[in-house]
Amino acid sequence: MWRRVARLSSLIRSSKASLSNQIPPANGLQILEAFSTEIQKSAKGRNHHREKPPFITFVLGGPGSGKGTQCLKIVETFGFSHLSAGDLLRKEISSNSENGAMILETIKEGNIVPSELTVKLIQREVESSENDKFLIDGFPRTEENRRTYERVVSVGAEPNIVLFFDCPEEEMVKRVLSRNQGRVDDNIDTVKKRLENFNALNLPVINYYSEKGKLYKIPAVGTEDEIFSRVRKIFTSLEVLSMLSPQFSIPIGVIWFTLTNLL
Numbered sequence: 001m002w003r004r005v006a007r008l009s010s011l012i013r014s015s016k017a018s019l020s021n022q023i024p025p026a027n028g029l030q031i032l033e034a035f036s037t038e039i040q041k042s043a044k045g046r047n048h049h050r051e052k053p054p055f056i057t058f059v060l061g062g063p064g065s066g067k068g069t070q071c072l073k074i075v076e077t078f079g080f081s082h083l084s085a086g087d088l089l090r091k092e093i094s095s096n097s098e099n100g101a102m103i104l105e106t107i108k109e110g111n112i113v114p115s116e117l118t119v120k121l122i123q124r125e126v127e128s129s130e131n132d133k134f135l136i137d138g139f140p141r142t143e144e145n146r147r148t149y150e151r152v153v154s155v156g157a158e159p160n161i162v163l164f165f166d167c168p169e170e171e172m173v174k175r176v177l178s179r180n181q182g183r184v185d186d187n188i189d190t191v192k193k194r195l196e197n198f199n200a201l202n203l204p205v206i207n208y209y210s211e212k213g214k215l216y217k218i219p220a221v222g223t224e225d226e227i228f229s230r231v232r233k234i235f236t237s238l239e240v241l242s243m244l245s246p247q248f249s250i251p252i253g254v255i256w257f258t259l260t261n262l263l
């Protein structure tokens with residue numbers, strides 16, 4: 001809203017300036033029209049450039065279960081934008097933001113960053129993107145993350161679907177310890193803490209979406225391509241039902257996917 005007010009003031013200023021520059025000024029009617037348009041846009045919410053709410057997919061799973069790897073393949077094949085909560089937080093650290101030191105400590109400990117902060121980072125990315133399909137990877141990690149997102153985000157507060165990469169702990173630990181990307185949390189002590197937090201805090205969120213009929217549980221053992229063939233079926237069945245469009249209710253998609261995979 002304040003950005004719009006600023007734009008309006010700038011229009012008025014340029015109108016005044018044009019008087020002194022002998023350029024035909026914006027007249028009162030033009031200014032009123034501009035004001036009315038800006039107010040209407042604000043009333044629609046912050047996603048003013050979208051006709052309809054975006055299609056939101058939450059991507060969940062334990063540390064090293066392969067969320068990021070599969071997200072890259074979904075982006076290539078189905079045109080989603082990938083927002084990794086962990087990557088957004090790491091970006092805050094490397095940009096020396098005011099919260100950088102606190103985020104770094106929290107990640108090193110394998111703990112969860114305050115929800116308001118993570119939600120703000122995700123919201124900023126969604127709102128500034130032209131895409132209408134998002135993978136939100138590694139979020140919500142806790143019930144508190146989920147509730148904060150629902151409270152803060154006005155459009156698309158509910159995910160359309162939730163993917164859960166289900167992987168045995170032993171395999172997750174093996175993958176994390178051989179990831180080799182220089183992450184401060186890829187060590188045995190932090191992984192243990194992350195697994196504890198996953199079981200205590202993230203599983204309740206996964207159960208919540210399962211009860212809502214939004215959860216797709218994907219066995220995450222096998223080659224990357226084998227796992228992606230499972231993921232592909234989900235998005236293809238949503239495309240067949242024209243459901244990669246947020247107006248449709250998702251439980252039909254989950255039922256369809258379950259039926260087609262049982263038959």
Ligand SMILES: Nc1ncnc2c1ncn2[C@@H]1O[C@H](COP(=O)(O)OP(=O)(O)OP(=O)(O)O)[C@@H](O)[C@H]1O
Binds near residue numbers: 070180
């Ligand atoms: N199916 C697979 N088989 C073996 N290794 C895999 C498989 N999928 C991903 N990996 C590897 O395992 C490591 C972890 O994968 P990835 O980063 O995608 O997991 P993640 O769920 O995003 O983890 P985190 O929550 O820690 O970010 C990476 O080194 C990746 O290359």
Ligand SMILES: Nc1ccn([C@@H]2O[C@H](COP(=O)(O)O)[C@@H](O)[C@H]2O)c(=O)n1
Binds near residue numbers: 107108
């Ligand atoms: N919703 C979230 C997501 C992540 N974090 C912190 O970042 C770490 C790395 O996350 P990845 O998804 O890249 O594994 C994670 O262990 C948390 O410390 C968070 O706080 N909240």
Ligand SMILES: [Mg+2]
Binds near residue numbers: 068084138
């Ligand atoms: Mg990841």
